[in-house]
Amino acid sequence: MTNHHGKEFLGFLATGPAVGIPENIWKWLACPKMKTDELGRPIQAPYGMRKIEAALIDAGFKAAIIDPDHLNKHLPYAKALMFSHHDYFAFGPPSSTWWGITRKEPVNYKSFMELVNRPEIKKEKERGLKILAGGPSVWQWLWREDMIEKLGVDSLVDGEADKVVIKLAQMVLDNEPLPKYVYIGGDEAPSVDEIAEIKGASVNGLIEIMRGCARSCRFCSVTLRPTRYYPLEKIEKELLVNVRNGVKHGIIHSDDVLFYGAIGIHPR
Ligand code: SF4
Structure with a gap:
């Protein structure tokens, strides 16, 4: 999680691999780590994630955005882990162009793969942790169905999830089976009044x-x-x-x- 030093366009560097300099320096330039509080809650977080967090908090769920570096503190007690990513599998135009030209995996893709392959997530998955994936690039999973099974994703949520996420969270708490894929069409889009205001x-x-x-x-x-x-x-x-x-x-x-x-x- 990062704010790209306050300069969004530096984010494009994070869609590529390190070129000409060590990867840790490239990542510091493109996507320095976000400061967090003692619980691992980032001081700034992507707006879409803030919306989902706000919807869940308003509905009474104990939900928070946690920086990946601090997940370990919370995973043993979590019922669900919800992912979002702007470009899960680097299919977006900047990432795929960088990858095509350099033949090297972009750092945004590498970072996500490192995260989802962590042994502690696998361990909690075996314990019963539910994994949901959403966000602007959730469509990419439909082209990588192999990864749904491999990474243990229970549900893909595609579209404006402000209302649906509340139902899904309740299903998690009630131990109900989750739908593999949820598409939120125009008829189910939330009205302005149903869209929660960000909390952080x-x-x-x-x-x-x-x-x-x-x-x-x-x-x-x-x-x-x-x-x-x-x-x-x-x-x-x-x-x-x-x-x-x-x-x-x-x-x-x-x-x-x-x-x-x-x-x-x-x-x-
Ligand atoms: S409908 Fe609006 S958002 Fe979509 S391509 Fe046209 S101008 Fe862009």
Whole structure:
């Protein structure tokens, strides 16, 4: 987990292998480790993970984002381990380009493989720990089904999981079998009121201001979900969470921020 020294675009280095310098220096440049509290909770975390954490906390679950370096403290007591990754198997354009040119595994892929192959995770899996994977690159698992079995993933969660994750967490607690694959389509997308507000700081103060996209390009999966604009008060609340947690700048995010508030393709 990292904030790339506060400079997002340095993150692209983390989609490649170390070139010309030792890997530890490359990783320090691209993705220095995030500071954490004594429990291993990072001072900043990816926004999407913050949303899932917030949804679970609001629903009464004891959930927290834990830096991978501190997982050992919590795994023996955990019922579920939920992963997110921006590019699990390095299929994304930057990672696959780096990999293709250099013939070396990108550091983001290597780091994930090292994490999921840790013996302590395997041990807890045998004890009954459930593993769920979601996030923006969850689709990649569908092209690496071999890894689902190999790494012991119980459930893949594809889409806006703000509501579904609560049902899945309850199923874990009730020892119910989890669905292998959950796809959250447009009909099940949460309304703005159903989207929890983050509880801790997001990486570099990034927050979303809308979901969906009014431009409605026919080829785009974003248009399969309804367009929802966050009211200004909701945006301000999340900015203030970041400020209170020491992140004094912000990045507003959506698939097309300039469409904020638009009706169809006509700006207001
Ligand atoms: S997110 Fe981009 S590609 Fe998708 S509908 Fe909006 S403008 Fe088009």
